[in-house]
Amino acid sequence: MDWQSLEFPYRRSAEAAGRRPVVVVGAGPVGLSLAIDLARRGVPVVVLDNDTRLSTGSRAICFAQRTLEIFDRLGIGDELVAQGVSWNVGKVFLRDELLWRFDLLPEPGHERPAFINVPQYVVEGHLVRRAQQLPNLDLRWASKVIATRPHDDHVALTVRTPEGEHAVEADWVVACDGSRSAVRGHLGLQAQGRTFRDRFLIADVRMQGDAPAERWFWFDPAFHPNRSVLLHRQPDGVWRIDFQLGWDADPEHEKKPENVMARVHALLAHSPAFRDAAVTLEWASVYTFSCHRLERFRHGRVLFAGDAAHGVSPFGARGANSGIQDADNLAWKLAAVLQGDAPDALLDTYAREREAAADENIRHSTRATDFITPRSAASRLLRDAVLHLARTQPFARTLVNSGRLSTATTLHGSTLNTPDLDDFDGSMVPGAAAADAPVAHPDGRQTWLLRELGDGFCALVGADGATEAMLRELGPALRVLAIAAADAPAPGALVDRDGAVARRYDLRPGTVVLLRPDAHVCARWRHPTRAQVRDAIVRASARSPTCP
Amino acid sequence: MPLITAPNLESPDDFYAELIATHDGLDADASHALNARLVLLLANHVGRLDVLREALAAARAGARPEETQGS
Numbered sequence: 362m363d364w365q366s367l368e369f370p371y372r373r374s375a376e377a378a379g380r381r382p383v384v385v386v387g388a389g390p391v392g393l394s395l396a397i398d399l400a401r402r403g404v405p406v407v408v409l410d411n412d413t414r415l416s417t418g419s420r421a422i423c424f425a426q427r428t429l430e431i432f433d434r435l436g437i438g439d440e441l442v443a444q445g446v447s448w449n450v451g452k453v454f455l456r457d458e459l460l461w462r463f464d465l466l467p468e469p470g471h472e473r474p475a476f477i478n479v480p481q482y483v484v485e486g487h488l489v490r491r492a493q494q495l496p497n498l499d500l501r502w503a504s505k506v507i508a509t510r511p512h513d514d515h516v517a518l519t520v521r522t523p524e525g526e527h528a529v530e531a532d533w534v535v536a537c538d539g540s541r542s543a544v545r546g547h548l549g550l551q552a553q554g555r556t557f558r559d560r561f562l563i564a565d566v567r568m569q570g571d572a573p574a575e576r577w578f579w580f581d582p583a584f585h586p587n588r589s590v591l592l593h594r595q596p597d598g599v600w601r602i603d604f605q606l607g608w609d610a611d612p613e614h615e616k617k618p619e620n621v622m623a624r625v626h627a628l629l630a631h632s633p634a635f636r637d638a639a640v641t642l643e644w645a646s647v648y649t650f651s652c653h654r655l656e657r658f659r660h661g662r663v664l665f666a667g668d669a670a671h672g673v674s675p676f677g678a679r680g681a682n683s684g685i686q687d688a689d690n691l692a693w694k695l696a697a698v699l700q701g702d703a704p705d706a707l708l709d710t711y712a713r714e715r716e717a718a719a720d721e722n723i724r725h726s727t728r729a730t731d732f733i734t735p736r737s738a739a740s741r742l743l744r745d746a747v748l749h750l751a752r753t754q755p756f757a758r759t760l761v762n763s764g765r766l767s768t769a770t771t772l773h774g775s776t777l778n779t780p781d782l783d784d785f786d787g788s789m790v791p792g793a794a795a796a797d798a799p800v801a802h803p804d805g806r807q808t809w810l811l812r813e814l815g816d817g818f819c820a821l822v823g824a825d826g827a828t829e830a831m832l833r834e835l836g837p838a839l840r841v842l843a844i845a846a847a848d849a850p851a852p853g854a855l856v857d858r859d860g861a862v863a864r865r866y867d868l869r870p871g872t873v874v875l876l877r878p879d880a881h882v883c884a885r886w887r888h889p890t891r892a893q894v895r896d897a898i899v900r901a902s903a904r905s906p907t908c909p
Numbered sequence: 910m911p912l913i914t915a916p917n918l919e920s921p922d923d924f925y926a927e928l929i930a931t932h933d934g935l936d937a938d939a940s941h942a943l944n945a946r947l948v949l950l951l952a953n954h955v956g957r958l959d960v961l962r963e964a965l966a967a968a969r970a971g972a973r974p975e976e977t978q979g980s
Contacts, residue, residue, distance in 0.1 A: 521937055750946055
């Protein structure tokens with residue numbers, strides 16, 4: 362499949378009278394994920410994109426486990442993982458010496474790897490294909506939003522197409538239109554943050570090499586002295602190489618193919634894995650970046666997600682992955698509000714939760730950048746001291762920061778969480794994204810925990826007849842997943858094949874872990890009453906005062 | 910546990926002499942680098958962030974502004 366040659370023609374839409382419930386602006390990974398999620402939840406959605414193609418060239422390539430788990434729910438996980446390069450291991454080199462090796466998925470028992478590498482346009486291609494299967498998802502290409510006018514009870518958009526301009530009204534507009542968001546401009550909003558004085562060259566090259574599927578990061582390599590280089594393997598023999606250039610580099614000079622190839626050949630000459638490889642340049646660009654975000658992700662009936670709301674450096678793969686988490690967070694909330702299951706205050710929690718997530722991503726990204734591009738003489742001195750010590754002192758390796766890679770954000774302190782009353786071990790605290798685990802159906806069919814959660818609220822319960830019966834009294838909207846130990850099977854319960862559910866969730870008979878529709882833990886108890894579980898669902902829907 | 914600022918060195922004069930001697934024969938850059946490595950080694954030994962924060966604040970308190978704005 363040659364994704365880059367695909368063209369999606371403009372089609373005149375039969376513009377029905379009246380308002381649309383949701384218009385998503387931007388058909389990138391974030392907008393498409395959001396639209397698919399909404400449509401699957403029964404919300405008719407219009408997606409407007411100003412282009413007629415998938416994205417081109419070097420954009421996001423690293424898609425994290427949490428993103429893949431979300432894609433599984435949307436229905437494109439299997440194809441993407443089959444097509445991508447799965448990886449878990451990162452290596453950091455100082456000059457030619459291996460400083461340390463980290464494994465991002467040190468424990469087995471997850472369906473998905475820590476990351477896959479696959480070009481952004483492939484992800485978009487699968488999302489478009491999925492979107493086209495959904496009859497209530499109206500994807501309109503060559504439709505540029507040129508004006509956004511918020512009102513108390515709707516948002517009015519002006520859309521320019523090859524046939525001229527027309528108006529579209531929506532109850533809610535979600536701006537997923539990227540770092541140069543037009544909607545953000547229409548509302549007169551600006552992202553605030555910090556720009557870094559450094560330039561980087563991205564080269565996507567096709568070559569034969571036998572390097573393993575790992576993330577390799579060099580500080581001060583002989584082939585690119587005094588600067589850093591990052592290497593990632595992509596599918597089909599394509600490699601992503603990211604060269605730090607320094608602030609004084611001339612972008613026009615650096616992105617000339619002959620100059621890019623001189624840098625690539627220098628790497629090849631020093632790397633046994635690629636020596637004598639024939640190499641062709643697929644794409645090159647020079648970039649700078651800043652860490653920034655909008656102060657608020659909700660402005661009345663206009664919500665912002667992905668790069669339109671926040672931006673980070675590429676080191677850590679926190680751009681697209683955090684945007685997909687934005688979409689995951691927003692879809693169920695917007696659907697609940699539109700379907701009358703929650704007040705619109707639930708959308709304020711989208712903003713608060715994802716603003717806090719953006720702060721976390723910006724913090725990680727800023728720290729990594731300060732390590733890769735020291736901002737003062739002292740910063741450089743200490744960075745070099747860390748690298749020097751890391752060769753022989755294990756403690757110093759924990760300070761080496763070539764990018765802390767994206768994991769699911771834990772929504773600590775969210776007003777949707779019910780604080781713990783009982784004692785629990787493990788990382789599945791209120792706010793945590795549910796961890797996967799291998800389980801089996803009562804008939805022996807093997808499956809994965811996250812595959813079984815469904816799209817609504819879900820209660821994991823350590824198999825216990827009375828507690829399960831109590832949960833079922835709360836009605837069919839709550840999915841009840843009983844989990845039984847492998848040596849103590851219970852009727853109708855999933856079997857915890859190797860005890861990973863019990864370990865990760867500290868689940869015992871009668872324990873209940875309540876998961877939101879986006880598979881974040883929002884409450885847990887040892888032996889809850891029906892009222893406690895009901896109140897936690899009410900709280901997680903922002904339907905009651907959220908103070909305890 | 911707060912930062913210990915009361916005398917705690919086993920043998921102050923020996924320590925100080927050995928600290929200076931450790932820098933013998935190094936130029937200023939190499940000495941700065943050595944000090945940076947020393948800070949990191951000792952910080953790891955201390956371990957606790959609250960104690961380290963106290964040490965950072967105590968050290969910073971002695972810095973004149975023109976020395977702290979970078980160059």
